[in-house]
Amino acid sequence: MRPKLYLLILFFALSNIALAQPKSIYGSVRDKDGEPISQALLWVSDMDTIFYSDNNGDFNIPILSHKHYLKVTAPEFSSKRIVLPYNHNQPLLIYLEQNITDEYFNPYEVVRLAKNKRAENEEKYTAYTGTAFKSTTANLFNVPFQIPIASGFILPGKGDTGIMFYSEQISKHNFQNEYSFSDSVIAYRAGGNLPVPNFNYVSDKDLSLYHNQLSLPELDYRKYFSPLGDRGLRYYKFSAKGTYMDGNRKVFRISFEPKKYGSATLKGYMELYDSTYTLAFAKFSFDNAHHLKSLDSVAVEQFFVYQNDEYRQVHNHLTHYLHITGFSGNYESNTYFSDYEYQNSNPEIKLGTEVYHLDSLAINGDSNIWKNHAPKPISTQAERVLTSENLNKIFRGKYARNLHFHTEFKPFQLLYKRYIYREDDLYFNLSPLYYMPGFNTVEGAYLTYKVPIKVYKPNTEWSLTPMVRYGFADNEFKSRMTAELTYDLKNPKKVSLEVGHVFDQFNEEDPISPFINTYYSLVLGKNYMKLYGKDYIRAGYQLEIVNGLEFQSSLEYGNRFAVYNNTDYTFFGDGSNFTPNNPTADDVIDENGFKEHHALTFRTQLAYQFHQRYKTINGKKVALQMNTPRVYLNYRQGIKSSFSDTRFAFASAGISFNTDLGNAGHTKWDFSAGGFMDNKYMEFIDYQHFNGTQTFYLQQSAYSYSSIKRFSTLGYYSYSTDQAFIEAHVEHHFDGALLSKISFLRNTGIHAFGGANYLNNFSDPQFLEVVFGIDNIMDILKIEIASSIHNINDVRPTILVGIDFNYLYYVRNKR
Incomplete structure (x- = not known):
């Protein structure tokens, strides 16, 4: 009897081990007509992880074989509760109505x-903690035309259509x-060309x-009224569905x-x-009626559930649609939450100023990690991009600070094309040769x-920029060398040194571009650019004292001399x-120059x-561009000594901000004021100059923090x-408040x-000018x-044209 007893005990032990082995249920979620339902949520009791069906409605969930129930729901469908276990060897076909x-x-x-109930729900259900699986995809759908040489380099080409970038992060x-x-990123991988x-540091969270x-905030200055907000009944039409x-x-x-x-609505x-009047699902868009700048629309989908009577968000989906002169594409992000928990919103809680952290150790292409954490199977196209166009080496380690590529050199x-x-x-970066030529009346053709x-080290970055220049009218070589060292990358500090023999504009902000000046000089016979010469050396230092408080300074010694027209050539x-x-x-100065x-x-x-x-x-702090107010204080001094001649002291202060x-x-504002406390001896170069415009081209402001700090x-x-x-x-931007009232402009x-x-x-x-215009044209x-x-007797309207789009990211980062 005893051997039989041992066999029986062994049988039950093996049975329990077998039952404890991880298994899975798999199958498909369909509607009543048998069509697949993507993004269906599948939640197994006693498991916090939520799984989703893929684009074909299919799912695969690893579970233990003891009893569970499975809840299945999807936006726009009633939920279904199914008791498990089923025969795990057979696919489970679930129909939702x-x-x-x-x-x-x-x-x-x-x-x-x-x-x-909005204020109560806002306090309870906007602050949260949780783990997020996020995928981002940049797609290019349509390339309407091809331009030889330019397409695929300056402009996207036909070969760029499809997924241009795909990433996943936990x-x-x-x-x-x-x-x-x-x-804080736990794992990250990316692919594409x-x-x-x-850029969704706030929007996809709030x-x-x-x-x-x-x-x-990353895209627009404007704020939009919520349909559940205090003004919702005033601005919206509602319909029962x-x-x-x-x-x-x-x-x-x-x-x-x-x-x-044209109202600020959704x-x-x-x-x-x-x-409870809490949200179960929301689907809305910011679209053309609101005149989003550079985007046609932003679509949002949000999915919420009660899980064991606990309310939580489980999915957030944003899609940014872009259409420029026939080129169309989108940027979409899908965020799936687990370990999610709402907290009562508390304005007193401060989490610090770092909003995103990606370490090189988190960049991992191990497919098992992603297979075990992905809430749904990855698409075939995304898998191909991650495999054949992998970007992990670009993002990994110290090189991740340098998002550029090594391309084949073809002279x-x-x-x-740049190399x-x-x-x-x-x-290093070799610019295309068509960047080289130009013209001004001092140097003639040049x-x-x-x-x-650039040299990247684990804790430092070195930058060296040599420049050479030759003018055919003055027969003179000029050169400049700029060297920079950035160190302590967790709180970057920069030391710089410049030395050169150059011709610079009197206004160091370079109010007229060389290209526009070349056109005006050769075609229209106007030489608006004014230059002087200098041999100089300059040392600089900058750092962020505390977060948001920037300090920079420089000391320059130079021999400055006047230069003159050497050509009267025009086309x-x-x-x-x-x-x-x-x-x-x-x-101070006249046509004969200065001493x-x-x-x-x-x-x-x-x-x-x-x-x-x-x-x-990867260990380097990078400040984000903000829409918040900025205040600034400038000081400049000419130091008189046995080897220098100028003596002056200048100070100014200002503020730049936006109001909704x-x-x-929305309105943009910039105010500044200042003056010279001492002007004992100074040259015209040291005057306070202002950024004007005398051409048809409306050059962008020289100040990154204020796009309106210039005159027209x-x-x-x-x-x-x-x-x-x-x-x-x-400058006030009416957004949709004016032109959307006109049907053919809407x-x-x-x-x-x-x-x-x-x-x-x-x-x-006193100088006063008024401006009116339209932007976002194509x-x-x-x-x-x-x-x-x-001068009321000399009112002469001027028409100016400007470019309000920066395509250089594509040019410099195309693989």
């Missing part, structure tokens, strides 16, 4: 009740509010209808749309649970070339309209960006001063804007009509 009833309800009454999220959140930055207003049951909870489906075009529908291609070399820690060289005419190269200012002299000049600037946030990529005006659009009709040096000044700029996406620029230098008549152009009105 919409079961939307025609039960009457008053949508305005439901929204009113939801509005009354990260820990802790979100409190738009200024207090963190995203163009590394696309993740587009909650529980807020009074929603915003897209039926009810259904999610378990024992009734869900109301309500569509919403703006009452009028369009879509939401599903609300009865009594002939330098005629039209990028990156091998180990060395990077050739110029520079080669940026048409004899150059009789050329003006002297040197501007005129009483007792050669030596100058020792000290500069420093303090600037503070409110709510500055940053990301850390709801349905009326001011002469380049007509108001330069050695006294005090007040400068003010304001779908063009163009914006209307207007503004004014003011300058007072306390010696010349997503890339702007046209402005501007007129100075400081």
Whole structure:
């Protein structure tokens, strides 16, 4: 009997071991017509992880064989609860029905009740912690035409269509509010032929209808009214679309749309649970009626569930649609949450200023890691991109700070295409040869070339940029060498050194581009660019003292001398309209130039960006571009000594910010003022100059923090001063408030804007100009009509054209 007893015990032991082995259930989710349902949520009891069906409706869930139940639900469908186990060797075919009833309800009454609960729900259900699996995909759908040489380099080519970039990441999220959140990456992988930055640092975490207003801070200055907000009943039309049951909870489906075009509103529908008035599902869009800049629309889908009576968000999907002159594509992100837990929103909780952290150790291409963590199977096309166009080496380690590629060198291609070399820690960039030629009246025709060289080390970055230039009219070589060392990458500090023999514009902000000046000089016989020569050496230092507070300074010693016109050549005419190269200012400079002299000049600037946030990529801190106010203080001094001649002291201060005006659009502001505390001896170079415009081309502002800090009709040096000044700029963007009222303009996406620029230098008549225009023309152009009105007898409107689109990311990062 005893051997039989042992065999029986052994049989039960083996049976328990077998039962404890991980198994899986697999199958497909379909609607009543047998069509696959993608993004269906599948949740197994006693497991926190949520799984999703793929684009074919298929799923595969690893579970233990003891009893569970499976809850299956999907947006727009009633949920289903299934008791397990089933025969795990057979596929499980699950059918969901919409079961939307025609039960009457008053949508305005439901929204009113939801509005009354909004503040409570906002406090309870906007701050959260959790683990997120996020995939991002950049797609190019249509390339309408091909341009020889340019297509595939300057412009996308036919071969670029499809997935241009795909990435996946697993990260820990802790979100409190738009200024207090963190995203720490556990694992990351990417593929494609163009590394696309993740610009959704806030939007895909905080587009909650529980807020009074929603915003897209990475894309737009404007805020949009929520249909559940305090003004929802004023700005929206609501329609009842039926009810259904999610378990024992009734869900109301309500569509919403703006009452009028151009208002700061959304369009879509939401599903609300009865009594709690929490969201079950939301699908809405920011679209052309709102005149998003550079984008046609942004579509949002959000999915929420009650899991063991705990309310949580499980899925967030954003799609940014882009259409430029026939080129179309999108950027979409899918975020799936697990370990998700809402916290009561507490403004006092501060999570620090780092919002995104990616370490080289997190970049991992191990397919088993992704297979075990992915909430649904990856698409065949995305798998191909990750395999054949893998970008992990680009993002991994210290090289991840350098998102460029080593391309094959073909000398002939330098005629039209840059050559990028990156091998180990060395990077350099050879610009195309058509960048070299130019023309001005001092040098005549000239050739110029520079080669940026960078060396990346684990804790430092070196940069060396040599430049050479030769003018055929003055027969003179010029050169400049710039060297920079960035160290302490966790809080970067930069030391720089420049030395050179160069010709520079009197205004160091370079108010007229060499290309535009070449066109005006050769074609129109106008030489607006004014130059002087200098032999100099400059040392600089900059750092961030505390987060958001930037400090930079430099000390320059130079021998400065006047230069003159050496040619009157133009394509048409004899150059009789050329003006002297040197501007005129009483007792300082005239057409004969200025006295050669030596100058020792000290500069420093303090600037503070409110709510500055940053990301850390492989140990390097990178500040994010913010829409928050910025204040700045500048000081400049000419130091008199036995080897330098100038003596002056100049200080200025300013602020740049934006205001949201709801349905009326948004306004940009910039105010600054300053003056010379000492001007004992100074040259025209040291005057305070202002960025004017005398050409048809509206050059972008030289200041990254303020796109409006420039004048549209001011002469380049007509108001330069050695006294005090007040400068003010304001520009209001009506967004959809004006042009969307006109039916045939409604779908063009163009914006209307207007503004004014003011300058007072306390010696010349006060300068005031008004501007009005439209931008976002085909997503890339702007046209402005501007007129100075400081002299009412000399009001002459000027039409200017500008480019409001930066394609250089594609040019520099195309693989």
